[in-house]
Amino acid sequence: MTFPQFAYKNITRNLRAYLAFYLSSSFAVMIFFMFAMFIFHPALETGYMNNIAKKGMVFAEWVIFVFSILFVLYSVSAFLKTRKREFGILTIQGASPKQLRLLITLENVFIGLASIVTGIIGGTVLAKLFFTAGSYIVEMEPLELYFPLKALGITIGVFLPLFVLISQFTLFIIHSEEVVSLLKGSVKPKREPKPSIPFSILGMLFLGGGFGLALFAGIDIGSAVIITVCTVIGTYLFYSQLSVWVLKLLKRNKKFYRKGTNLLWISDLMYRVKDNARLFFIVSIVSAVAFTATGTLATYKSMFTTEDSLYEMEFLSYSSNKDENEQLTYIQQQFEQKNIDYEQSKFKVIETGQGSSNYPVLVLSYKDGIKILPELKTSKLEEGKGVYFGQTEREGYTVLQDNTTDLQLNNQQMSIKLQSIEQPLLSLHDVLVVDENTFNLLKQGNELVTFYAFQFANSKENLDISQTIHDHIVGETYNPDARYSSKAIEYYQTVQLPSLSLFIGLFIGIIFFLAAGSFLYFRLFTDLYEERKKYKSLAKIGLSEKEMVKNANIQMAILFFLPFLLAIVETGFALQVLQREGGFSNVFQSGVITILGFLGLQLLYFIVIRSSYIKNLKEYVYR
Amino acid sequence: MADVLQVQDLNKIYDGKATFQALTNITFNVEKGEFIGVMGPSGSGKTTLLNLISTIDRPTSGQVIVNGEEPHKLKKGKLAEFRRKELGFVFQDFNLLDTLTLEENIMLPLTLERVDSGGIDKKVQAITQKLGIDSILNKRTYEVSGGQKQRTAIARAIIHQPSLLLADEPTGNLDSKSSKDVMQTLQMINEKDKTTMLMVTHDPSAASYCDRVIFIKDGKLYNEVYKGMNQKVFFQQILDVLSMLGGDSDDLSTVRL
Numbered sequence: 085m086t087f088p089q090f091a092y093k094n095i096t097r098n099l100r101a102y103l104a105f106y107l108s109s110s111f112a113v114m115i116f117f118m119f120a121m122f123i124f125h126p127a128l129e130t131g132y133m134n135n136i137a138k139k140g141m142v143f144a145e146w147v148i149f150v151f152s153i154l155f156v157l158y159s160v161s162a163f164l165k166t167r168k169r170e171f172g173i174l175t176i177q178g179a180s181p182k183q184l185r186l187l188i189t190l191e192n193v194f195i196g197l198a199s200i201v202t203g204i205i206g207g208t209v210l211a212k213l214f215f216t217a218g219s220y221i222v223e224m225e226p227l228e229l230y231f232p233l234k235a236l237g238i239t240i241g242v243f244l245p246l247f248v249l250i251s252q253f254t255l256f257i258i259h260s261e262e263v264v265s266l267l268k269g270s271v272k273p274k275r276e277p278k279p280s281i282p283f284s285i286l287g288m289l290f291l292g293g294g295f296g297l298a299l300f301a302g303i304d305i306g307s308a309v310i311i312t313v314c315t316v317i318g319t320y321l322f323y324s325q326l327s328v329w330v331l332k333l334l335k336r337n338k339k340f341y342r343k344g345t346n347l348l349w350i351s352d353l354m355y356r357v358k359d360n361a362r363l364f365f366i367v368s369i370v371s372a373v374a375f376t377a378t379g380t381l382a383t384y385k386s387m388f389t390t391e392d393s394l395y396e397m398e399f400l401s402y403s404s405n406k407d408e409n410e411q412l413t414y415i416q417q418q419f420e421q422k423n424i425d426y427e428q429s430k431f432k433v434i435e436t437g438q439g440s441s442n443y444p445v446l447v448l449s450y451k452d453g454i455k456i457l458p459e460l461k462t463s464k465l466e467e468g469k470g471v472y473f474g475q476t477e478r479e480g481y482t483v484l485q486d487n488t489t490d491l492q493l494n495n496q497q498m499s500i501k502l503q504s505i506e507q508p509l510l511s512l513h514d515v516l517v518v519d520e521n522t523f524n525l526l527k528q529g530n531e532l533v534t535f536y537a538f539q540f541a542n543s544k545e546n547l548d549i550s551q552t553i554h555d556h557i558v559g560e561t562y563n564p565d566a567r568y569s570s571k572a573i574e575y576y577q578t579v580q581l582p583s584l585s586l587f588i589g590l591f592i593g594i595i596f597f598l599a600a601g602s603f604l605y606f607r608l609f610t611d612l613y614e615e616r617k618k619y620k621s622l623a624k625i626g627l628s629e630k631e632m633v634k635n636a637n638i639q640m641a642i643l644f645f646l647p648f649l650l651a652i653v654e655t656g657f658a659l660q661v662l663q664r665e666g667g668f669s670n671v672f673q674s675g676v677i678t679i680l681g682f683l684g685l686q687l688l689y690f691i692v693i694r695s696s697y698i699k700n701l702k703e704y705v706y707r
Numbered sequence: 708m709a710d711v712l713q714v715q716d717l718n719k720i721y722d723g724k725a726t727f728q729a730l731t732n733i734t735f736n737v738e739k740g741e742f743i744g745v746m747g748p749s750g751s752g753k754t755t756l757l758n759l760i761s762t763i764d765r766p767t768s769g770q771v772i773v774n775g776e777e778p779h780k781l782k783k784g785k786l787a788e789f790r791r792k793e794l795g796f797v798f799q800d801f802n803l804l805d806t807l808t809l810e811e812n813i814m815l816p817l818t819l820e821r822v823d824s825g826g827i828d829k830k831v832q833a834i835t836q837k838l839g840i841d842s843i844l845n846k847r848t849y850e851v852s853g854g855q856k857q858r859t860a861i862a863r864a865i866i867h868q869p870s871l872l873l874a875d876e877p878t879g880n881l882d883s884k885s886s887k888d889v890m891q892t893l894q895m896i897n898e899k900d901k902t903t904m905l906m907v908t909h910d911p912s913a914a915s916y917c918d919r920v921i922f923i924k925d926g927k928l929y930n931e932v933y934k935g936m937n938q939k940v941f942f943q944q945i946l947d948v949l950s951m952l953g954g955d956s957d958d959l960s961t962v963r964l
Contacts, residue, residue, distance in 0.1 A: 338824040347811060347818045348804075355806035621802035624763060625816060625863070626791025628784055706783065 087183070091190035105163040106195050106202075108606050112152035113203025113243055115595050118211045119145050120235035122591065144592050149242060151599055153250075154366065158603075160192070160250055162610045189251045196247030200240055208232075214591065277357050279328035287321025290314045298657040302665075311661075315654060319368055322650070324361035331357070345635040348622075352639065363607055364647045367600045371651035374596035375679055376658045381589030382674035393511035394456065395537040396426075397550065398569045399557070400435070400446075400512055403531050405565035411557050412536065418549045419540070426540040429455065432532045434523075435513070438489045445474070445489070446513045446535065447526060453517035456509060456537075465519045469503045474514025489516065491526075498526070510537075512569045547572045597682060601689050604643055608697055616704045629706050636698055644690045652679055711870055711903040712737040712760065717769035719755050719926075729755040730926045733769070737871075740901040742894070744908055744917035746945070748952060752926040753907045754875065760905065761794060761873050762786055774870045791816060795864030795872040795902075797893075799879035801856045803848045803863075809855075810835075810844035813862045820867065834862045837899075838892055854885030858892055865896060872896075874906040878913045890916045911949060915942035922948055 085093075095102050123145060164171075171184060179187075294314030301307050331354045335341050341350060353360065399415065401408040419426045434447040453471070454460050465471065472489065487502045500518065509515045518526070540546075550570035557568045619632050655675065663671040717733040720726060730752045737743050747753050758764035760771055762778045770777060778789050796802075803812045810831060817827045835841040838858045843851055851859075857877060864872055874893065878886035894916045896902050906917065914920050915938050922929040930948050934941040 342814065342818045342824045342827055344818060344821055347807070347815065351804075351806040351811060618804065621798070622804075622815075623787070624761065624790070624796050624798075624802070626787055626794075627819060628787030628791075630784060631787075631819065 087186060088190055091187050092194060095191055095194055102195060104606060104609055105159050106199055108159040108602060109156055109195060109199035110202040110206065111602050112155050113200050113239060114207040114210065115599065116148050116152055117204050117207035117235060117239045118214070119148055119595065120238050121207065121211050121232045124232060124234040126230055148595065151370070153246060155599070155603070156246060157250055159606060185252070189248060192247045192251035196244060200243055204236065204239065277328055279325050279332070283321055284325040284329060287318055287325050291318030291322055294318050295657050298661050316369060319650065320361065320365045323364045324358070327361065328357055345631050348635050349638045353642065363603060367603055367647035368650045368654070370596045370600040371648060372654040372658070374593040375651060375655040375682060377589045378593035379655060379659055379671070379675040379678040380662055381586045382678055393571060394509055396540055396571050397538040398510055398512045399536040400567040401534045402565050403533065408534065411566065414556055415553055418553055422549060424540050426538050429537045431535045433535050434526055434530050435533050436491050436530065438491050444513050445516050447516045447518060447523065449523035450517060450519050460517065466503060467519055468501065468522055470500045470516045470518040472502045472505045472514065472516050473507065473509040475508060511571070511574055512567055547576055597685065605693060608640070608643070608693065612697065612700060616701060619701060619705045623705050629702065632701065632705065633698055636701060637694065640690070640694055640697065644686060648686055655679065709739050710736040711739045711774055712905065713772040714760065715770045717759060717771065718767045719759060720767045728926055733928055735921060735928065737903060737905060739903055742897040742904045742918045744906050744914040744920040745923060746908060746914055746920055746949065747923035751923045753923055756923065757873060757875055757907050761796065762790060791819060792867065793870045795869035797857070797860050797864050797872065797874040797877045799876035801860045803856060803860060805848050808845050808847055809840065809851065809859045812859055813866055815863060816867045830866055834866050838862050852885065853881045854888045857881060857885070857889045861892055865902060870903060872902050872904045874904065876908055877906065878908065878910050886910065886913060911942060911945045914945050920945055922952060924952055
């Protein structure tokens, strides 16, 4: 038997012990790979996704990697702890530290390779599912599955060294101990933690400071970093210090503490406060990131409403525009190149502002109005009155009041009574149709602008030419002489782009949420072995099955929902900042929906894990 | 006197690839207030017997009756209650919870019974004074010696005044001084509180504290010895039976005095 064979047999013959480690590693790889697949997706590489979104995603990928390191480190050290006895035996048999290291490294490489393979396979399957489901949710074309060479390379290139490095690192756990304590294994009771008053106060200060700043301070990059740091430190101290105080208080209340199983779960929480603090901390932060990302992007999406224009493209040229003819031919050329049958209309209209906010409006004569919308014929327009096509409120401003619009003309104001207010006609501006006499009256002293409208079939697919035309006429930012609008671009900006962002937000959210969930899972099932022993001896002295289930339920519920609660609070503050500073209007509605969604998921997860955990306990303790 | 424990025609067969009869037709009674020891070589069925009496395992046939009640006929929920009320346990490895202080370990059965906090304090105080562990109540399990742990476990086992105290090798993990302490403690409880006790042990000197010792070999009752007036004589009698029993040599290590 060679040494690699020994390592291999170790794994294959004791698969159960390695299973948790293997699964959690696979999970980390899977998430990383899925995300990499997404980032390097050809459709997104060539698409219109802007640089910031991309940088954000690359950043998120590295965050995932950092969490993978933590995750794998956590699993491997928990796993090695359960095998201390084995290492003790090997040491007694004369295995040198070098050989032990080789053994662990080999094992880790085997498991690492296996989990990279499973992670990649699982990631591919899940990515397909997620792409399909995601595109269904956000109403866009499903992303195609592709051969992700880059993602593959990065995943393998990053995780294989990680497994090797981590196994070197974890060896310190074994080296630092005497053979005797290795042989005795992991039964080494921990001391009860003593809370420190200064640290507790510091924790409250940090948490309160973070929240307070989020409520009242002006937000720039500096204060955002301060708030984040405060909250993160405060969260950690909250769990490691404040929770001890709460538990101490509970203990001091003897009536409560000495009632039924309370004694068991409170003392257990106290006993594991250190382990729990780390776990709760990570889960809280990760969940808060997930909730905030999803909540923000959900808000972003619900902010946009599509306005349906009658025309596929609109082009408005002022009298100062010298390139009008050139631009018009350019548009026509584009259609011809793509063999698009189009219909062109041309109107002379007045562009002016209205009301105190000077919101732009296009004034059309009744004659032209009928050309655009033949239904106008049925309603006779009274002299001096107008029909308005637009929205009464925009971006929080009231544009129209009391069925009157105040036109801000060049040198005077003019009030026009509105006969009716209808849905918007055009996407460039709101439209006011007035009778011929009024139009002629307004024409004096106001410049006339030329409005071109184009109609053709199959609009949403014409993003390409719309973009080129837009670049040609408007340029990078703004052209004072001309306006241009296209349904395809509108649609892209108001539906597809927010959808894509929401999709990415959901993706990140769910991935982080899954990561938090798997931390919990791993924690529960590494402790299961000890818990079973504990309950077994408790059963001998008369703990009934019902009491055991109750106790386990309480412990699990705390594990699952305490970090969740703090994450909700933190998300609330984060969203509040966004609402105040980011100009988002309905953050809380989408925030609440997001959190409810995650709560539903968490509940489902809790129910599933709980039933399998308790089933396992029952089978072992009360056969 | 009434019998606290009646064991009648007890059989236990472990099914499996090789069927194994662990116990064959075991019958004996334990009177109220009696302190009885069960001895036998490794694999003789002592622990199986204890598991059957303590209702942790089910017999293949035969009866176990504790205080006129047959626990194996009880439902699961009732069974836990039965163990809690009628039985007390002392284990070789103490089975104390590391998460609790010694005091909390002792009061655990009472809190499960939902006794009120004041009543708990009184009982804990009374019992720990009797066992001489009242000064270490706030210590944790890893801060005290094996003997102290075992006395804590004894306190936990008798705090709810069970009808029958079951002890599984209570001195198995202890040095000779601690063993002596623990056995004297058990004897004192037996004499003062008239607690009925059944102890499984390897250790002849521990067994010599009993009123009567039953010997099992290969799952069958082999012999029994009653204590007369003198513990030393009883100890010698036990050694004699053990040497006839012919268990593994290391079971009898104490014979070579």
